[in-house]
Amino acid sequence: MISSPASAAINHLLAQESWARNELMRHAGKTAVFDAGLATLRLKVAGDGMVQPAGADEPVHVTIRVKLADVPMILQHRDRAFSYVQIEGDADFANTISRLSENLRWEAEDDLARLIGDIPATRLVATARSVGATAAATQRKLAENVAEYLVEERAVLVRPQQVAEFGADVTRLRDDLERLSKRVERLAAGTASGGGSR
Numbered sequence: 001m002i003s004s005p006a007s008a009a010i011n012h013l014l015a016q017e018s019w020a021r022n023e024l025m026r027h028a029g030k031t032a033v034f035d036a037g038l039a040t041l042r043l044k045v046a047g048d049g050m051v052q053p054a055g056a057d058e059p060v061h062v063t064i065r066v067k068l069a070d071v072p073m074i075l076q077h078r079d080r081a082f083s084y085v086q087i088e089g090d091a092d093f094a095n096t097i098s099r100l101s102e103n104l105r106w107e108a109e110d111d112l113a114r115l116i117g118d119i120p121a122t123r124l125v126a127t128a129r130s131v132g133a134t135a136a137a138t139q140r141k142l143a144e145n146v147a148e149y150l151v152e153e154r155a156v157l158v159r160p161q162q163v164a165e166f167g168a169d170v171t172r173l174r175d176d177l178e179r180l181s182k183r184v185e186r187l188a189a190g191t192a193s194g195g196g197s198r
Contacts, residue, residue, distance in 0.1 A: 004053055006041050006043070013104045014051070014104070017104060020103075021049025021050065023049070023100065024045050024050075027045045027061075027092075027093050028047045028049075030044070030090065030093055031044045031058045032045075032060075032064065033062070033064070034066070035063060035064070036066050036067075038068065042058070044058060062089035062097070065086040
């Protein structure tokens with residue numbers, strides 16, 4: 001059951017943010033169900049604004065359905081996370097959950113500082129961010145190089161400008177062919193009428 005670890009992780013974030021607990025306290029006693037198809041998470045808001053696992057027999061106030069295929073996009077674009085989900089039930093409760101999903105952040109540096117001290121935690125988080133940025137830059141550069149190779153060296157791909165030029169050439173050729181066809185028809189009609197008068 002994933003409810004207990006999930007509620008512990010959410011409560012860890014809520015414990016650091018009194019504004020978030022205050023938002024949730026307005027919905028004390030309500031249950032939210034997060035349905036991802038293969039996994040379902042049922043959480044109930046406690047009186048102190050924290051969350052706890054909810055039983056299967058508890059009434060559901062809001063259901064948030066998400067496709068597993070959309071999870072990477074949700075994680076990448078947290079500010080638009082709720083545009084990828086289907087929501088049923090209490091709109092006010094759903095809006096509160098949406099605000100929390102956009103604004104609650106895990107402060108890894110603070111948690112690490114408690115374990116290893118301030119300076120090592122700062123350096124470790126900075127190193128992790130640097131490694132992440134380097135990996136993203138490397139991935140972007142690799143994608144650019146592969147695209148350039150496929151366009152320039154192997155000619156497997158075609159640039160959009162070349163496709164547009166080809167399309168314009170085809171349109172021009174079609175128009176010229178139609179004009180030529182009409183001219184041939186007129187010449188044929190003129191020849192036929194001239195031949196009939198002799």
